[in-house]
């Protein structure tokens with residue numbers, strides 16, 4: 001009792017805060033959470049296990065062959081479901097009385113989707129898709145890098161789910177080098193969504209804002225929905241935060257050799273320029289493309305081993321060397337998306353151990369991937385920029401309050 005009172009008070013505080021600060025943002029704290037059709041007395045719930053088939057499960061429930069075929073067809077047509085997922089999908093079979101045939105079936109596929117199949121009086125089955133309403137709350141977690149920490153370790157300690165951290169890595173990989181920009185004492189915060197159903201946390205959602213005091217400087221990003229309905233990430237001034245290329249294609253990989261104009265080559269023994277950056281990673285680690293572009297070279301070379309070169313636009317090219325193998329379907333002329341796997345880490349060519357050698361070529365000249373400035377993909381137009389600045393100021397106000405207590409949340 002006591003606990004729920006405290007929660008209510010916190011909700012009240014948040015409601016008041018939101019009313020004052022985030023006027024544009026709708027806040028709803030109570031919702032009808034209807035779980036369809038589970039109140040039936042004669043119902044049996046089955047968790048799909050390995051080897052189960054829809055027809056097998058239906059037949060166990062006494063559903064006849066003709067109805068089984070109908071149900072399978074309806075599920076495919078109306079809900080796009082043709083197979084069941086073991087240890088995830090749940091099926092509830094319902095009948096009006098203990099000995100009556102099944103007349104209602106609820107298939108729960110994942111936490112947010114249900115299909116309800118009902119048998120009408122004429123014996124015909126029909127399906128209805130039910131989207132479970134998400135109760136999405138935005139929370140904030142703050143952390144600090146301690147001696148010897150990676151950002152990942154510090155993030156988990158701060159209570160940020162691993163999936164959210166992976167998204168943060170992907171976002172910050174445009175701005176930071178996680179090896180050289182991260183030091184003990186640096187602080188960071190992440191605002192992200194948590195999805196609740198019936199008061200229970202089910203999973204986490206999108207990253208709403210990130211702030212990181214990196215060596216390179218204070219990095220900030222905010223998710224913003226533009227007037228056309230699409231969303232993106234922007235810096236405090238409303239410039240597109242997602243850049244055309246990533247500094248570090250492989251998240252969390254350690255830099256073992258930096259870009260330099262002079263270096264003693266570990267295999268050749270004499271001094272020559274190192275025109276890229278080496279990232280240590282195990283053989284077979286997938287290599288994502290640093291940006292969208294077209295594969296212009298896929299070859300085997302004495303020095304580079306198996307390598308791929310991608311042209312991103314008129315200015316930038318990237319090169320990935322020493323691969324153990326190429327990804328299937330990636331050939332000269334293939335258009336790749338940012339993050340698409342193009343090959344796997346190896347030690348082919350002149351290499352002393354498995355690593356990715358990564359080069360960025362700007363206008364035909366090799367540049368240092370860690371310091372080169374990249375153009376933004378998506379800058380806001382002037383009206384969206386104005387709206388963004390207002391939204392960002394309100395979000396920052398709310399963020400201050402969220403930072404004072406981890407149990408507080410807002411709803412956007």
Ligand SMILES: [Zn+2]
Nearest residue numbers: 276277278357
């Ligand atoms: Zn190298």
